Amino acid sequence: MRHETCAVEAIDLEKTYKNGVKALKGVSFCIQRGEIFSLLGPNGAGKTTTVKILSTLIKPSGGTAYVGGYNVVEESSNVRRIIGIVPQDLTADDEMTGYDNVYVQARLHGLSRNEAKKKTKEVLEFMGLLEAANRKARTYSGGMRKRLEIAMSLVHSPQILFLDEPTLGLDVQSRRHLWDLIRKLKREGTTILLTTHYMEEADTLSDRIAIIDLGKVVALGSPEELKARLGGDRIYIRPALNQDLSLIKEKLVSKGYEVSILNGEVIVKVKKAEDSLFDIINLLRDLKISSLRISKPNLEDVFLELTGRKLREEEPLDSFRYRIHSMRVRR
Amino acid sequence: MMRATLVLLVRELKKWFGRKPVLVMSLLTPVLWIALFGKSLNLTNMLMPPGSLEGISPEMMKVLQQMVTARLIELFGTTDYFTYMSSGMLVVFAVFQGMFSGISIIFDKRLGYMDRLLVAPIPRLSIWLSKILAVAVRVTLLSLLLLAVSLLLGMNLKEGVGVIDLLASWSYIILLAMTIASLYALLSFYADNQEIVFAAGNLLNLPLMFTSSAMFPVEQMPDWLQKLASANPVTFAADLVRYHLIGRPVGDYTAELVKLVVIALVMLVVSGWASLRWMNNR
Ligand SMILES: Nc1ncnc2c1ncn2[C@@H]1O[C@H](COP(=O)(O)OP(=O)(O)O)[C@@H](O)[C@H]1O
Numbered sequence A: 001m002r003h004e005t006c007a008v009e010a011i012d013l014e015k016t017y018k019n020g021v022k023a024l025k026g027v028s029f030c031i032q033r034g035e036i037f038s039l040l041g042p043n044g045a046g047k048t049t050t051v052k053i054l055s056t057l058i059k060p061s062g063g064t065a066y067v068g069g070y071n072v073v074e075e076s077s078n079v080r081r082i083i084g085i086v087p088q089d090l091t092a093d094d095e096m097t098g099y100d101n102v103y104v105q106a107r108l109h110g111l112s113r114n115e116a117k118k119k120t121k122e123v124l125e126f127m128g129l130l131e132a133a134n135r136k137a138r139t140y141s142g143g144m145r146k147r148l149e150i151a152m153s154l155v156h157s158p159q160i161l162f163l164d165e166p167t168l169g170l171d172v173q174s175r176r177h178l179w180d181l182i183r184k185l186k187r188e189g190t191t192i193l194l195t196t197h198y199m200e201e202a203d204t205l206s207d208r209i210a211i212i213d214l215g216k217v218v219a220l221g222s223p224e225e226l227k228a229r230l231g232g233d234r235i236y237i238r239p240a241l242n243q244d245l246s247l248i249k250e251k252l253v254s255k256g257y258e259v260s261i262l263n264g265e266v267i268v269k270v271k272k273a274e275d276s277l278f279d280i281i282n283l284l285r286d287l288k289i290s291s292l293r294i295s296k297p298n299l300e301d302v303f304l305e306l307t308g309r310k311l312r313e314e315e316p317l318d319s320f321r322y323r324i325h326s327m328r329v330r331r
Numbered sequence B: 001m002m003r004a005t006l007v008l009l010v011r012e013l014k015k016w017f018g019r020k021p022v023l024v025m026s027l028l029t030p031v032l033w034i035a036l037f038g039k040s041l042n043l044t045n046m047l048m049p050p051g052s053l054e055g056i057s058p059e060m061m062k063v064l065q066q067m068v069t070a071r072l073i074e075l076f077g078t079t080d081y082f083t084y085m086s087s088g089m090l091v092v093f094a095v096f097q098g099m100f101s102g103i104s105i106i107f108d109k110r111l112g113y114m115d116r117l118l119v120a121p122i123p124r125l126s127i128w129l130s131k132i133l134a135v136a137v138r139v140t141l142l143s144l145l146l147l148a149v150s151l152l153l154g155m156n157l158k159e160g161v162g163v164i165d166l167l168a169s170w171s172y173i174i175l176l177a178m179t180i181a182s183l184y185a186l187l188s189f190y191a192d193n194q195e196i197v198f199a200a201g202n203l204l205n206l207p208l209m210f211t212s213s214a215m216f217p218v219e220q221m222p223d224w225l226q227k228l229a230s231a232n233p234v235t236f237a238a239d240l241v242r243y244h245l246i247g248r249p250v251g252d253y254t255a256e257l258v259k260l261v262v263i264a265l266v267m268l269v270v271s272g273w274a275s276l277r278w279m280n281n282r
């Protein structure tokens, strides 16, 4: 057992899967007791792999990790006693009732029959599943199944909880509900490791975030610290004609703006968008612009800045943003 | 270890009992086998001397009949093939049920439940053990039912069959069931889809059954088949069970018993070890 400075400590974790995929290339972080810590990164970044190693499901190919002071490889049974895990994929047995799913977990964690019964009821109630408790899990909706997973992982009151993309595929209401719950668990003293590729989720819930990409931590800090790295707002300008990109850049650079081009857009870094917007529009008044939007400091931009790629390729970049709808500047 | 195993065993059985149609079918299958197969393939009747032989004196007829009877007893240990077959069926069904350890493991793996079990603070061997024991319990219940139905349909137990005979037969059937369950468990931890288990079942069940004394006596088989049969644990279990239930003599009781136990132990140890290895090396 290691002296407990961190509730969870990853030291240079590496994982190469049997098929040769290098999923982790040296991941390190330290999660303080009682904090909500997020791993934020796109699909394939290595979040699930990290969680699997920390929860003793798979072994690292290099590096070490301690959970609650216990080495995840050498003292795995101690680790399993103190953690709860909500995996990314569903694990409940859909042929069993919600109640039985939770009860079996309680018993496997060493609770006596009576304790297990009591705790099962308690946790099902906490997750709002008491009424559906005696139905087969097969009949549950997506949100209910996720809550059942959480109930299964909470029934033994774990000190440390791993939540791997807990809100993936949930509707907005279920998502809010889950956020409240995660906050409640934190207030009760649970240390929480959350993985997500929703930047607003990481932003609103986390005490600290590790941004992870291609098996590496590329930045680590509180949401505020990370956003402060941007040094201000961003203005995204998409010209109607692609060949205007460099022209726009030239014009702006000559006026002393900090400018870059990415994915058919010109990105202008400014202290405060409101102060520079009219000046910029004025500069570009001769060009045909298809869209222009302002982006307040956010984690999406942090990721973009660090990796040159978007966090979520499949969805529009600006889904959660303050933006100006197709503001056109015409001749 | 025992506690976790028990919790998981209860889960397996609860699921089995929860699947009402499956339960009914798995109870009906052996009953139908016994009733239809056992009664239609009645070697005793087939072997009787023809009733319409002309010019044969009643004495001669008697001798013929005695010859047939002697041959029947020599082969089956009874004049009644149905009794021979239904006692073998008890063993064959233990083999068929062995597959369910594998199916259960594959589904736990595919549905993610296995991941749940692997992060639970329990000895991982209990995961494997619960699957093997679930088969043992299933086989116990099915065997009792099968025996009851066989008796109703006219199976003749040996004179003075006792509790010891029943317990011994039960142990051998369970031992065989666990041997086969170990094989499928091993296969299923390393395989990643259920088809492999079904394919293995189709591949193995028939040969295991027919290269043994379960359905037909080994003595009348061609040489090469006899060799196979004398290495097949199904043969040992069938011979031993028959000795206890219907009083058919067994060549060398101790030798067959030792072989059955050794094969079972080897399979259990190899399967348990390999399954743990799979669980621990991911
Ligand atoms: N069991 C596995 N075998 C081989 N490669 C895997 C396996 N699981 C994940 N990977 C690969 O490892 C990388 C990281 O995956 P993962 O940890 O699931 O990322 P994330 O959870 O951040 O989406 C991906 O390239 C993925 O394809």
Ligand SMILES: [Mg+2]
Binding pocket: A044, A047, A048, A049, A088, A164, A165
């Ligand atoms: Mg993942």
